[in-house]
Each structure stands twice: as C-alpha cells, then as structure tokens.
Amino acid sequence: MKLIADKSRLKGTVAIPGSKSHTIRAVAIASLAKGNSVIRRPLASSDTLSAVDCYRALGADIDTSDPAEWQVTGNAGNVTTPADTIDVGNSGTTLRVAMGSAALAEPGKTITLTGDHQIQSRPIDSLMTALQNLGANCKSLSNNGKAPLTITGRLKGGQTPIEAFTSQYLSSLLLCTPLAQNDTEIDVTLLNEPGYVQLTLDWLDKQNIKYQHDGFKHFSVRGGQSYKPFDLPIPADFSSATFFLCAAALLADEVTLTGLDFSDAQPDKAVVDYLKQMGADITVTPDSLVIKAAELTGADIDMNATPDALPALAVTAAFAKGTTRLLNVPQARSKETDRIACMAAELAKLNVKTEELPDGLIIHGSTPTPTSNLTGRDDHRIVMALSIAGLAIGLCDIDTAEAMNVTFPNYVNLMTTLGANMKTSE
Numbered sequence: 001m002k003l004i005a006d007k008s009r010l011k012g013t014v015a016i017p018g019s020k021s022h023t024i025r026a027v028a029i030a031s032l033a034k035g036n037s038v039i040r041r042p043l044a045s046s047d048t049l050s051a052v053d054c055y056r057a058l059g060a061d062i063d064t065s066d067p068a069e070w071q072v073t074g075n076a077g078n079v080t081t082p083a084d085t086i087d088v089g090n091s092g093t094t095l096r097v098a099m100g101s102a103a104l105a106e107p108g109k110t111i112t113l114t115g116d117h118q119i120q121s122r123p124i125d126s127l128m129t130a131l132q133n134l135g136a137n138c139k140s141l142s143n144n145g146k147a148p149l150t151i152t153g154r155l156k157g158g159q160t161p162i163e164a165f166t167s168q169y170l171s172s173l174l175l176c177t178p179l180a181q182n183d184t185e186i187d188v189t190l191l192n193e194p195g196y197v198q199l200t201l202d203w204l205d206k207q208n209i210k211y212q213h214d215g216f217k218h219f220s221v222r223g224g225q226s227y228k229p230f231d232l233p234i235p236a237d238f239s240s241a242t243f244f245l246c247a248a249a250l251l252a253d254e255v256t257l258t259g260l261d262f263s264d265a266q267p268d269k270a271v272v273d274y275l276k277q278m279g280a281d282i283t284v285t286p287d288s289l290v291i292k293a294a295e296l297t298g299a300d301i302d303m304n305a306t307p308d309a310l311p312a313l314a315v316t317a318a319f320a321k322g323t324t325r326l327l328n329v330p331q332a333r334s335k336e337t338d339r340i341a342c343m344a345a346e347l348a349k350l351n352v353k354t355e356e357l358p359d360g361l362i363i364h365g366s367t368p369t370p371t372s373n374l375t376g377r378d379d380h381r382i383v384m385a386l387s388i389a390g391l392a393i394g395l396c397d398i399d400t401a402e403a404m405n406v407t408f409p410n411y412v413n414l415m416t417t418l419g420a421n422m423k424t425s426e
Contacts, residue, residue, distance in 0.1 A: 003376070003383055003401035003412070005390025006421035010248055013256040013288075014414050016241045018043035018234035019266060020407050021196060024051045024093050025203050026234060027072065028101060028175055031060035034076035035229035040069045042234050046405045047091040054098050057082040058111075077179045077226060081109040085148065088115045090336065090406050092122055095147060096168035099127055100176030103136035105153035112141075114148035118336045118378065122146060126162060127169040133160035134177065134184060157182030157223045166331055167193035170219075171200040178209045178225040186219040192331045195267030195305050202265050206230065236260050238268035239308050240408050241289075245271055246316040247388045247415070248291035249280040255418055257289040267305040274301050274313060278320055298322035298365055303329040307339070310361070311385035314343040317363040318352040319392055330359035336379040336403075343382065346374055350389055350396075368393050376400040380407050391420055 023043045028051070030037035042048065044067055052062050052070075059080035061073040079101060086102075088094040095115055102111040114120065125145030128138035135156030141148045157180035164170040170188060174197070177184040191197065194216055204211060207230075210222040236259035248255035262269055262284065272282055272289065281294040298320050303310055310332045317324035332339045340361050344354040350368040354361055370393050376383030380403040390396030401424055404411050415422050 001401040002425045003387055003398045003404070004423050004425055005387040005396050005398070007394045008251060008391040008419055008421045009253060010251045010255050010418040010420060011253040012418045013258060014244060014418060015258045016236040016244070016260055017408070017410065019237035020045060020047055020239065021093065021199060021266065022234045023048045024091070024097060025175070025200060026232065027051045027055055027062070028097050029203055029207065029227050030072035030230065031055035031058065031062070031074050032077050032101060032179065033074035033227035033229050035074060037072040037074065037229040038069050038231040039072065040231070040233040042070050043237065045407050045409055046089055047094065047407055050089040050091040051094040054086050054088055054094050057086045058098070058101055074227065074229065077104060079105045079153070081105050081111055085112040085114055088113065088119060090116050090118055092119060093168055095119055096124065096127060096172045097175060099124070099131060099151060100172035102151040103131050103153055103155040103176055104179055107154045108152065110150050110152040112148060112150050120147050122334055123165070124149070126165065127172055130160040130162045130169070130173060131155065134158050134180065155180045157184040159185040161187040161189050163190045164188060165190060165192060165334065167191065167196040170197050174200050174204065174211070174219065174221065177221040177223070178204070178211070180223045182223045184221040184223060186221070188217050188219070191216055193267060193305055193307065195265055198265040206232070235264045235266070238266040238271065242268055242271045242309050242312045243384045243388065243411070245275060245289070245291060246312045247391055248293070249275050249282070249296065249316065250293055250319055250388070250392050252291050252293050255291045257291070258287065260289060268309055270306055271309050271313070274299070274309070275316070277301065278324070296320035298324040300325045300327060302327050303360070307332040307335065308381055310339050311343050311381045312388065314347065314361055314363055315385045315388045317365060318347055318350065318368050318389070320365040322365055324363045324365065325360060326363070327357070327360040337377045337382065339379070339382065342377045342379065346382070346386055349374060370394040370396050372397045374398045376403055378403050380404050384408065384411055387422060391422070
C-alpha cells in the first residue's frame, strides 16, 4: 500500500487517540489481576491487539467487541501454557512485557514467543539474562539473543542487573516481579527512555504495588503481591500527537489538538518543548494544544527520552533554517528499523543533506523537493513522518503504508479532517 501526500494547509480540531504504551500495560495488568477490569478508550491497533491475543493465550478472557471499553477477566497471576507459539506480530512492547509474564508460568512449563521479521531482528538478550537470574529459564531458539525464544517458569525473585538499552526491559521486570514468590533487587546499569519506566510505575502505584527505587538506579520490589481489577481510561497518545504537532508547526493556519494530558508521564510530551525551541507557535491550554505555522530554526535536541519522535523531528528539521542535531539516541538504531540510517537515506531522496552519528542525526535545513520513490521501510513512524514532507512540498508517494496500522490505523482519516491532501492507494 502507498500513502500519497500532496501540498496542504491545515486547519481544525482533532482528538488524539489513546496511548499504545498505556493500552498494552493496561492489558497486561488486567490480564494478571483477579477479577473483571474495564479498559476505557483503548487504542485498537495491530500492536495493542497483538497484546490482547498474547494475554488471551496466557489465560485471560478479553472482550474487545466494544471499541470504547474492553472487558478483561484476569487469570489472577496463574499463567496458562498454550500449546501453540505466541506470535506478537510487530509489537516489541508486547514481546518484552509478555516475556516477564510468561516467566510466571508453573515450574517446568514452557512458553514459546515469536514475532515478525522486524521483531526477530531486535535484541532481547539483556532481558533474557535478567529473567534467568530471577529463576526462569530463557532460550533464544536461534542462539542469537533474539526471538523466537522459549521461557520456562517459574520466576522466583532474587537479584539481577539489567542493562536497559530500551526501557521496556526494565518495565517488563517491574511488571512481573511483584508476582514472584520472593523479593527482587534490580540494579539498573543503563537506562534509556526513563519516562516510560515512570509510566510503568504510575500503573504500579494505581495498583498499590510495594517497591522502592533510588533514582531509577536500583529497585527493590516486594514479592508475593497481586494485581487488582480496575476501571480506568487510557490517556491520549503523545507519540501519535507528534505527527500532528510537526505538520501543524510547518503548515497550520490553526490546529487544535484535544485530549492530551501533560500531567501524564509519557515522554513524547517533550516534543512540544522541542518544537518551541525551534520557534514553533504552540499555546498550551488546560485541555488542548493550539498550533500555528511559524518559521522554524535548527536546534540541538537530546532525544534519549523520546526515540519514537526522531523520524518526525528529522522531517521537520529539513524545513527549518540552519542545522538541527538530534542527539544521544542510540536506541533509535534498534527499533523496527535503524531509524537513524533510514531517515538519512529517505531525506537524501528529498535532496536534504544529513550526517549520521553513532547515536544521532544531523539535518541541514534546506528546500526539500518532492519525490515518488520514498519507502516507509515497513516502519509506521517513518511512513507517517515522510507524509509530513509531502504535505509541505507537494506530491510524495510512500510505500509500505500498511505499517501505520501498528499504532495509528486512522492517521489518514484524522489528517484529512484538518484539510490534508492525503490518501492511500494499493
């Protein structure tokens, strides 16, 4: 599928859909709880539905027939062992979180997890080692520290270091160790994207889970705890809002985004500050964001906390005056794609000069030119980011547009309500 974007001017109001990160955590906790939970305003995308299928296989009863509220009857931490391999599709968050949950299976019971070709290229060896240190038996079936893998229970607790190249490793441990038999001590030797760990801790706090931490460097988690059923809404997704923020900063008469809560821990709310640093005209009100197009200038931006925003910021920087440096984000090379290398290659097709760093990307602002041979690399965030270029400069075709379904299946529909000349084509 291709996404075709043409020159546009944006105006109007759009409500941002629910957070993928929150939805997957809600599914995991509700599935491990004893009793009936209600997840209100969830995000229904291929990633979150992969989480639903995964936790159904682990013994939860999940009813998604009403898109406004999912009903979950949990397994009370008694994880079942499916006969078939659990396939998480393209959802890295689901894989990492489910690894911890699978480790709660009965002693000697083995669960096999896999995913698509991108998932099978992403390292998980640090998390496997940590789970092994805490009593589970983990094995990469290709002996390369990646999926597919088997996990044999049961997680007991104890002590482990974790090198959290992605925050999802630490979040996985924090979600499963409260249900271990014994207490757990976690020494964090590296942590990227700490805001997503705070998002996990916020869920644990709602559950009254007992833990302590020392500035995210060491965690002590009490064992023998349990999750309780809940009835909660899912906050709107700042990661999805990034594409509207960036497009509006370049092209909006006036765009209003509703539903975003700045008291939420989602790290990508920092994109507002990044764009303001570049000169964007953004007004924050108690219940909305109002964005108008403004002349942007280059800036140096530390993106360690917000790797998912790199593709959209890279495209935005291409239209700014001067040079933008997106820095300290090595984990962007180990997402669905190597997003640093891929964005450099795609921007080159638009006649934008870039320089790759081991942990970042330098973009020299210029006058990009449209092209019909952009590739989204089967990466939802690259597809949507490149569409912003088409809206700004004229006709651009982006392939592998079906990847948008991973996190934002109604992206095109919402953009067109703002006046975007955008459509998909087989």
